[in-house]
Amino acid sequence: MEASPLKKLEQLEFSLDSVTDLSSSPSASPSSPAVATFSCVDGVTELRFLQSDSTHCFTFDLASAQLFKLGTVQFICVSDDNSEERSFSKGVNIKFGSEKDSKEFCDSFEEWRKDALVPGSSTVSASNSKFDEKIEASSAKMYFHYYGQLLHQQNMLQDYVRTGTYYAAVMENRSDFAGRVVVDVGAGSGILSMFAAQAGAKHVYAVEASEMAEYARKLIAGNPLFADRITVIKGKVEDIELPEKADILISEPMGTLLVNERMLESYVIARDRFMSPNGKMFPTVGRIHMAPFSDEFLFIEMANKAFFWQQQNYYGVDLTPLFGSAHQGYFSQPVVDAFDPRLLVAPPTFHTIDFTQMKEEDFYEIDIPLKFTSSVCTRVHGLACWFDVLFDGSTVQRWLTTAPGAPTTHWYQIRCVLAQPIYVMAGQEITGRLHLVAHSAQSYTIDLTLSAKMWGPGASQGGILQSSTGKFDLKEPYYRMSQPQAYPAAQEPPLPPQPQLNPQDIQIQSDDFEEELLQEPAQNASTQL
Numbered sequence: 001m002e003a004s005p006l007k008k009l010e011q012l013e014f015s016l017d018s019v020t021d022l023s024s025s026p027s028a029s030p031s032s033p034a035v036a037t038f039s040c041v042d043g044v045t046e047l048r049f050l051q052s053d054s055t056h057c058f059t060f061d062l063a064s065a066q067l068f069k070l071g072t073v074q075f076i077c078v079s080d081d082n083s084e085e086r087s088f089s090k091g092v093n094i095k096f097g098s099e100k101d102s103k104e105f106c107d108s109f110e111e112w113r114k115d116a117l118v119p120g121s122s123t124v125s126a127s128n129s130k131f132d133e134k135i136e137a138s139s140a141k142m143y144f145h146y147y148g149q150l151l152h153q154q155n156m157l158q159d160y161v162r163t164g165t166y167y168a169a170v171m172e173n174r175s176d177f178a179g180r181v182v183v184d185v186g187a188g189s190g191i192l193s194m195f196a197a198q199a200g201a202k203h204v205y206a207v208e209a210s211e212m213a214e215y216a217r218k219l220i221a222g223n224p225l226f227a228d229r230i231t232v233i234k235g236k237v238e239d240i241e242l243p244e245k246a247d248i249l250i251s252e253p254m255g256t257l258l259v260n261e262r263m264l265e266s267y268v269i270a271r272d273r274f275m276s277p278n279g280k281m282f283p284t285v286g287r288i289h290m291a292p293f294s295d296e297f298l299f300i301e302m303a304n305k306a307f308f309w310q311q312q313n314y315y316g317v318d319l320t321p322l323f324g325s326a327h328q329g330y331f332s333q334p335v336v337d338a339f340d341p342r343l344l345v346a347p348p349t350f351h352t353i354d355f356t357q358m359k360e361e362d363f364y365e366i367d368i369p370l371k372f373t374s375s376v377c378t379r380v381h382g383l384a385c386w387f388d389v390l391f392d393g394s395t396v397q398r399w400l401t402t403a404p405g406a407p408t409t410h411w412y413q414i415r416c417v418l419a420q421p422i423y424v425m426a427g428q429e430i431t432g433r434l435h436l437v438a439h440s441a442q443s444y445t446i447d448l449t450l451s452a453k454m455w456g457p458g459a460s461q462g463g464i465l466q467s468s469t470g471k472f473d474l475k476e477p478y479y480r481m482s483q484p485q486a487y488p489a490a491q492e493p494p495l496p497p498q499p500q501l502n503p504q505d506i507q508i509q510s511d512d513f514e515e516e517l518l519q520e521p522a523q524n525a526s527t528q529l
């Protein structure tokens with residue numbers, strides 16, 4: 001790469017119209033003309049602002065400094081203030097006399113900052129990032145590439161249940177936003193920032209790590225009613241600095257089963273880094289709901305997929321050595337679709353996650369004991385899960401739900417299907433455990449156990465348990481939305497008792513399974529990763 005002429009200089013100066021300290025009152029540090037100087041002193045690359053009356057001097061280590069554009073000639077420069085052991089960032093507001101000066105300064109800032117970020121310098125480098133420490137680089141790359149594309153943001157924007165509920169929650173609680181500083185955690189297209197601005201926010205910092213940040217800037221700039229009150233900051237909430245604390249955080253960090261994508265961890269990190277002590281969080285609380293279900297059609301469908309590997313003469317090859325692995329593989333995929341709530345066999349239970357209290361580490365392992373009372377005599381095929389979140393506004397409390405039977409969202413619902421169903425009587429207790437362990441590919445390994453006492457001969461001799469366990473990878477779901485729905489419309493009478501079919505009873509027809517193997521999930525059926 002060609003060396004920049006700027007790097008040959010030991011010092012570079014710019015005249016500014018004004019510099020104002022953001023961390024003290026305007027009277028303590030009035031804005032005044034200043035000189036900005038880039039320099040390298042004892043191996044530390046610095047940016048210094050000296051007011052022309054020499055009253056105040058502000059020095060920033062360029063390794064941790066960031067520049068945010070507020071307008072064509074105005075910026076905010078911020079950095080950590082570790083040197084003085086203060087927990088907050090320091091920042092100045094700077095203004096140039098012309099767009100040309102402003103642009104040259106901006107280019108120089110980038111060049112000098114690059115110099116400061118050489119490996120081994122004390123910067124917010126990749127290896128120091130809280131996010132990068134726990135997430136595999138390949139997963140993060142794919143994740144931010146996904147969200148960097150407009151089509152995926154559009155998919156979320158077109159979920160009107162989701163976006164409309166956020167809009168209502170913000171607008172009905174204007175008093176929580178009017179005149180307040182807001183941080184939009186993972187802003188995507190910037191839609192929630194613009195909702196906050198419409199509700200009268202004083203300033204919104206829209207933090208977005210993917211390339212979508214550029215689109216958000218463009219979209220916000222095209223909405224002049226609130227463009228000057230929103231600053232888009234490209235970077236991870238774990239790494240960036242903000243010039244002031246927020247009164248309220250807004251975010252849409254929910255994945256399938258609430259916790260998929262592990263973005264809730266970023267949400268609570270943002271809370272600890274940016275929110276003032278009595279700040280609010282929108283959403284405030286999340287709940288994972290769970291209930292056992294019975295669905296013979298789904299069970300047979302999954303078992304059928306593995307039957308491909310039962311062929312002993314596939315072009316002269318015996319496929320059966322891989323049948324067990326294939327069967328296990330299919331039953332390790334959580335099923336994502338919208339199911340009829342009449343498939344639930346017991347009233348659901350829920351597990352609450354309070355975003356205002358939960359520590360980041362609490363998300364690493366989530367253990368949920370389960371206890372249900374079966375309403376019917378049936379075969380239980382697994383556990384159905386969905387979530388809701390609460391916007392605990394000062395005026396209105398609003399829930400966003402993804403429950404079966406409620407208007408469908410792009411999250412649908414999720415079902416963990418057990419390879420071995422369990423048999424229950426009406427009124428019988430079903431116990432178990434749902435154990436979620438976070439992994440570095442931004443998702444979770446799920447261990448599920450469901451148990452019920454047998455009512456056969458063993459039961460009278462002291463409670464023999466039938467227990468079924470399954471292991472699932474939340475990162476590898478089976479998107480079933482494209483499958484024809486076997487359920488009647490809601491107004492039709494309930495299903496008759498379902499046949500007690502076993503996979504071994506089923507005749508496999510070769511073109512059927514081949515077609516299934518080739519079947520792709522519906523084009524627009526993606527959930528949030």
Ligand SMILES: C[S@@+](CC[C@H](N)C(=O)[O-])C[C@H]1O[C@@H](n2cnc3c(N)ncnc32)[C@H](O)[C@@H]1O
Binds near residue numbers: 190210252254
């Ligand atoms: C589910 S999308 C929501 C987008 C937008 N807020 C909305 O409601 O339409 C989550 C966004 O957060 C971003 N994101 C995820 N983790 C982040 C992090 N640690 N720092 C900054 N942005 C992040 C993603 O790139 C993605 O655009």
